[in-house]
Amino acid sequence: MKGGNTTVIEKLKEDLFSLMLDAERERAVAMLLGFARGRGFQAAVNDLLEPVLQRVGEDWSRERISLAQGYVAGKIAEDVLLAAASSHGDLRLDVKGPVILGNVEDDYHSLGRKMVGVFLRAAGWKIVDLGNDVSPAAFVDAAVEHGARVIGVSAMMLTTAENIRAVRAELDARGLSGRIRLAVGGAVFKLRPELVREVGGDGTAASAIQAPALFERLWAGEPESEVA
């Protein structure tokens, strides 16, 4: 019986993965909601969504799938989490964190940040999203106010990535470096990985889907052996 159940789940995961790659957002969400009606949102997320997102993330980091396909995966996750929240069902949201997210000062390219937020939420993190063009003081104030141990700062271009140095300086000035860790990300860090250290980042992730693992490590205070 258990083997049969496993086969069904594996088939559903395969179908969900295909729907994500084909950008079939509505059909993918319908499938997940149908599963949730029978077995609950927690099972829909744990048994289907998370493992498929994991696979999407691995393929994305190996450039086997596109940004658009990763984006669709994020939208599907977002739709399901919204449905779960409004159903007041069994899915435990916001059980980790909170963590702070935002685009660094002068940066208005929100795609990466929003995708990171979706995948963190799907992994149970409570997010305080400060939006675009966030000053260094606002990042650190929010982290102190909410008791966040990780700040995620997004910057798309080299010119704006340089502004992350000011967030690090703000943490240093308040004696919070080490206690509050700095995750950095954005397109420019893929092109120039050495920038992570240069601007004062404690770590980065190759794609939004890999952000939850990064935030787990940073939250736990683990050293990032390979920030690039």
Added chain:
Amino acid sequence: MTSLERVLCALGGEPADRRASTLALSLYGARLTGCPVREYFTVPRRYLEGQREVVRLLDPDILFTPFVLPFEALAYGGEEVWLDRFAPNVRKPPFRDPDLAEPLGEGLLLDPGVGYLVEAARLLAGEFGADKPVCAVVTAPVDLPAMLLGIETWLEILLFDPERAAALMDLSEDHFLRLTAAMFDAGATFVACPVMFANLRLVTPGLLEKSILPALSRCFGLSRGPVVFHHGGNRIEDHLRHYEGLPNVPGFVMDPRDSLSRAREILGPRRLILGNLSGPALAGTAPEAARALASEILADRAADRAFILASGHADVPFDTNPDTLRAVRQAVLDAGAVK
């Protein structure tokens, strides 16, 4: 041979006195003349003066019009950002609401930023065009909406709102054709078009086939002159089969991570290939390393007549050591004739 003859030899697969070569040194002219970047990128004559110094330093075989694609988006509004050692960029995209994005029509060429781009092309072509090809750098029609609305909004529309996507693509096509026509009228020899949203690292296979390639095909086919396809920051070696049928495209600027041998296999012996240095990476490369890298590429392509040594990715950074650039040129001279 003049640079123009050398480039034409590469285009025709003919022997040449030496390998044609170029680096994207649009911004670098400001460093060479000491002109403040803001003045350099607003006064066409300052740009010409900078490119004169580029010619004096390196004598590249192709000159570029200002590599400031954001000016095209800023013609529609939005906020720009200026920094001391960088080309200006879009700080805030012009539109939050995609329905507010309307074609500018003839107004496009009246915009000061776009007018600057065209006038700089006219000055460059007037002074150098007889001997050196002038390449106008123009935003790909499939990428312009991302600059107008932000990447996320354009992606969302492409994926889930085909009607609105078609309307934005119409706007972009009109923009591309007006601007490229103005550049060719100003004397540009060809257009280089960095293309991001035709890459399967960004879009889905369905979007590429149904929306993106047909739009590029229409625009490139209607362009008044040749359009060199620039990799746009992503590898394209594995995409060349999708692109090789695009009309009016004599060649491809490859991503520095691409294999030129593989590209040649796919494109056949006559199609022009440009590459394979990274412009931004030259800033962190010592002269000897740059010379060794360029020599290695040139040795690999020694038997390939339809190859031009060029830099890909973005412009060469302001802080790049001029000796590094001279070292690349020395490697070209050392490599000798194209037989």
